[in-house]
Amino acid sequence: MSTHPTETTPDTTPDTTPDTTPDTTSDTARDTDDAAHAGVARRRLRRETDGRPAAPVRIVHLGVGNFFRAHAAWYTEHASDAAQWGIAAFTGRSPAVAESLAEQDGLYTLLVRGPGGARPEVISSLSAVHPADDLDALRGYFSDPAVAVVTLTVTEAGYRRNPQGGLDVDAADVRADIAALQGDPRGSVSTTPGKLVAGLLTRRASGGGPIAVVPNDNVPDNGPMVARVVGDLASLVDPSLPAWIDANVSWVTTMVDRITPRSTADDRAEVARQTGVDDPETVPTEPFSEWVLAGTFPAGRPDWESAGATVVADVRPFETRKLWLLNGSHSLMAYAGSLLGHETVADAIADPLVRSWVEEWWDAAAPHVDLPAVDVSDYRQALLERYRNPQIRHLLAQIAADGSQKVPIRALPVIRAELARGRVAPGATRIVAAWIAHLRGLGAPVTDTAATEVRALAQGDPQAAVRSVLEWLGLDDGQREPIAPVVLAQLAHLTRLGRATTATASLAGAARE
Ligand SMILES: NC(=O)c1ccc[n+]([C@@H]2O[C@H](COP(=O)([O-])OP(=O)(O)OC[C@H]3O[C@@H](n4cnc5c(N)ncnc54)[C@H](O)[C@@H]3O)[C@@H](O)[C@H]2O)c1
Numbered sequence: 001m002s003t004h005p006t007e008t009t010p011d012t013t014p015d016t017t018p019d020t021t022p023d024t025t026s027d028t029a030r031d032t033d034d035a036a037h038a039g040v041a042r043r044r045l046r047r048e049t050d051g052r053p054a055a056p057v058r059i060v061h062l063g064v065g066n067f068f069r070a071h072a073a074w075y076t077e078h079a080s081d082a083a084q085w086g087i088a089a090f091t092g093r094s095p096a097v098a099e100s101l102a103e104q105d106g107l108y109t110l111l112v113r114g115p116g117g118a119r120p121e122v123i124s125s126l127s128a129v130h131p132a133d134d135l136d137a138l139r140g141y142f143s144d145p146a147v148a149v150v151t152l153t154v155t156e157a158g159y160r161r162n163p164q165g166g167l168d169v170d171a172a173d174v175r176a177d178i179a180a181l182q183g184d185p186r187g188s189v190s191t192t193p194g195k196l197v198a199g200l201l202t203r204r205a206s207g208g209g210p211i212a213v214v215p216n217d218n219v220p221d222n223g224p225m226v227a228r229v230v231g232d233l234a235s236l237v238d239p240s241l242p243a244w245i246d247a248n249v250s251w252v253t254t255m256v257d258r259i260t261p262r263s264t265a266d267d268r269a270e271v272a273r274q275t276g277v278d279d280p281e282t283v284p285t286e287p288f289s290e291w292v293l294a295g296t297f298p299a300g301r302p303d304w305e306s307a308g309a310t311v312v313a314d315v316r317p318f319e320t321r322k323l324w325l326l327n328g329s330h331s332l333m334a335y336a337g338s339l340l341g342h343e344t345v346a347d348a349i350a351d352p353l354v355r356s357w358v359e360e361w362w363d364a365a366a367p368h369v370d371l372p373a374v375d376v377s378d379y380r381q382a383l384l385e386r387y388r389n390p391q392i393r394h395l396l397a398q399i400a401a402d403g404s405q406k407v408p409i410r411a412l413p414v415i416r417a418e419l420a421r422g423r424v425a426p427g428a429t430r431i432v433a434a435w436i437a438h439l440r441g442l443g444a445p446v447t448d449t450a451a452t453e454v455r456a457l458a459q460g461d462p463q464a465a466v467r468s469v470l471e472w473l474g475l476d477d478g479q480r481e482p483i484a485p486v487v488l489a490q491l492a493h494l495t496r497l498g499r500a501t502t503a504t505a506s507l508a509g510a511a512r513e
Pocket residue numbers: 019021022023024025062063064065066067068091092093094153154155156157158159191192216217218219256257258259260261
């Protein structure tokens with residue numbers, strides 16, 4: 001196990017956006033006071049007693065968040081050839097999770113929370129964990145021909161795209177990465193596209209051979225999406241690099257699914273109660289999991305199918321089914337449910353009004369999912385069961401974050417598809433109306449990498465706010481005309497409901513004092 005517990009100098013990488021998605025298990029979980037376990041000797045996980053020997057590193061991962069630890073790391077753990085495929089994982093920004101995992105040899109507990117109870121499982125697939133700024137280690141792996149795959153979970157915002165989907169070359173951190181690599185191929189970088197280009201420059205120089213890049217974030221066409229931002233940055237750094245990338249890098253597209261909330265002190269306590277282990281890196285997740293991949297792996301990959309992954313020629317139908325039906329309804333509940341005072345997905349879906357909005361959204365989206373109707377209807381039913389899972393405390397405030405990155409890909413394609421059929425679908429426009437209400441201060445707090453810009457759009461006169469947001473979403477005059485009145489009416493309704501909820505909560509608070 002090559003962890004780097006001592007390489008924890010403060011992260012000096014430029015941080016131009018608020019870190020709304022910390023690397024780690026939530027502070028609540030990690031900070032659970034040891035006094036809570038006072039008098040009870042809890043041990044930490046150790047590889048010699050609790051896990052498999054570390055496998056040789058053949059996968060590099062960027063972004064050691066909860067989802068990666070519940071999903072790609074879990075599939076790699078359960079692959080039939082797991083002993084051949086170790087992962088070297090890098091945190092996204094802060095070094096905290098690397099330090100903490102290093103103390104337990106890279107092991108952590110996945111707490112699989114089903115409706116009937118919680119089942120802990122130790123995951124051993126992380127052979128090394130590094131802080132985000134350990135670029136020497138990153139370049140070392142990229143130069144190693146044995147390293148065959150790079151996986152990513154850095155959030156939608158981490159790809160540093162502009163509204164057109166290309167690299168956001170106006171962002172200060174992106175500009176800094178370009179300048180650093182122009183000056184020196186071993187220059188210091190901080191963004192994900194910058195790190196991928198830095199790694200690929202090293203691989204080309206060392207003759208490490210071809211490699212596959214596998215993004216596992218909830219973004220449509222995520223393979224081409226990463227290829228584009230990396231290609232943009234590569235061409236600005238070294239005009240000969242894009243041709244090498246074309247010949248040597250395979251961009252794999254994926255659909256990923258496993259509801260994985262932030263960790264809580266309760267998750268850590270549950271593991272301690274069941275196993276006697278004190279694991280601050282406990283990750284809670286649901287039993288359901290799905291991973292659909294399309295693309296080639298020129299240097300090989302784990303036998304992920306043996307763990308339940310599916311390799312297909314075209315991910316799109318699976319991706320639209322999941323991104324619209326699941327993530328779209330999540331966003332709807334995050335904004336419209338939180339302004340009604342609901343805290344979690346389970347609370348929101350139990351409210352008949354929210355449930356009716358979710359069904360209305362699904363009715364709007366379903367005809368545009370290119371799968372048999374029966375599959376879509378089974379999927380909807382399964383989603384309701386997953387949302388109701390009383391063991392999963394999935395906070396609406398977590399899902400609400402970074403709406404500027406999510407609303408355009410979750411709601412807009414359906415709005416456009418309905419418009420193309422001459423229809424305005426209120427089930428779809430409500431997501432936009434609820435997002436505007438959220439940006440105007442109702443429901444979950446706004447945490448967004450583009451908060452200043454999108455909040456400004458949504459302020460002031462409601463009619464002007466709706467117009468500005470629809471414009472920002474890229475709808476032209478002809479498209480806005482039929483939609484704007486519907487969104488405006490929905491915004492007015494949600495605002496009334498939200499204000500009534502706030503007033504009731506204040507009265508209840510005053511009565512308690
Ligand atoms: N949690 C889920 O249920 C779930 C399910 C499917 C897909 N996903 C995808 O996984 C992503 C991560 O979710 P999570 O639950 O692991 O969140 P998380 O907050 O636990 O982890 C996010 C990771 O991304 C890194 N990161 C954040 N902003 C970054 C930036 N600007 N540049 C580089 N790295 C950055 C963080 O450091 C951290 O390692 C989501 O954005 C989503 O696209 C999540």
